[in-house]
Amino acid sequence: MSRLVLFIIDLVAVSVLVFALYFPRHRRRDLVVAYLGVNVGVLAVAGSLSSSNVGAGLGLGLFGVLSIIRLRSTELDQHEVAYYFSALALGILGPLSGGSAWLAPSLMVLILVVMYLGDHPRLFRSYRRQIVVLDSAVTDEVALVTQLEQLLGGRVHSAAVERIDLVNETTVVEVRYSRRIRGPVTGPTGFGARRAARLAAQR
Structure with missing residues (x-):
């Protein structure tokens, strides 16, 4: 050729x-x-x-x-x-x-x-990644995941805290989640539920 x-x-x-x-x-x-x-x-x-x-x-x-x-x-x-x-x-x-x-x-x-x-739009289309800045300093992982799931309306798979500012009362966290939850979220699911179960078992 x-x-x-x-x-x-x-x-x-x-x-x-x-x-x-x-x-x-x-x-x-x-x-x-x-x-x-x-x-x-x-x-x-x-x-x-x-x-x-x-x-x-x-x-x-x-x-x-x-x-x-x-x-x-x-x-x-x-x-x-x-x-x-x-x-x-x-x-x-x-x-x-x-x-x-x-x-x-x-x-x-x-x-x-x-x-x-x-890169097809339908491939894992429900999965998201966000950098979220919360207007409160959250040090409890279960409470953090619950708050993120209520805020994002999805199931949190990973929540990596990048910075907690106790002076200005802010939390910066990288969240990986999927938008699968419909209606209000009453408790932690997925990543948050597993973390809560481990804490409960330790007690």
Whole structure:
């Protein structure tokens, strides 16, 4: 397969990644140009240097250097990091792939399928992660989980306290929960219920 065809396949693949998967799901415009720029830039550099004898080393070097520059420049969510590395991988696969003519297109399709499934809105759609700031200093874990479940209307799976301010009466906690509870919550469930049972057994 000619290099020009591989370049066209890469452009089609990154267009699908950005305009069909990422933007309709997350609506962050600034990362659209970032993903496109990274992909096309890597494609151009790798394509111009792929005729030398540094193929594999060049690919790994580009992947590492560009990822460090991009990930240190701004804070990205984990799904945005995944899209970023996918755009990088698509740009590298075309010019630097060897062996079978269909290896690079097959790997590009694999990346798109994985991103489509892994970031699908229906996958674990009830699960959430929040940083919650409570206007009280809560030191009891069971009371904390009960308060979070009443506030969030869901089942708390994990509650990691990041900071308790006894002076200003605030609690900062990272919560991982699922929105499954309907109606008012009268007591701890899930993570909170297990913690309460352990405390009761110790008494």
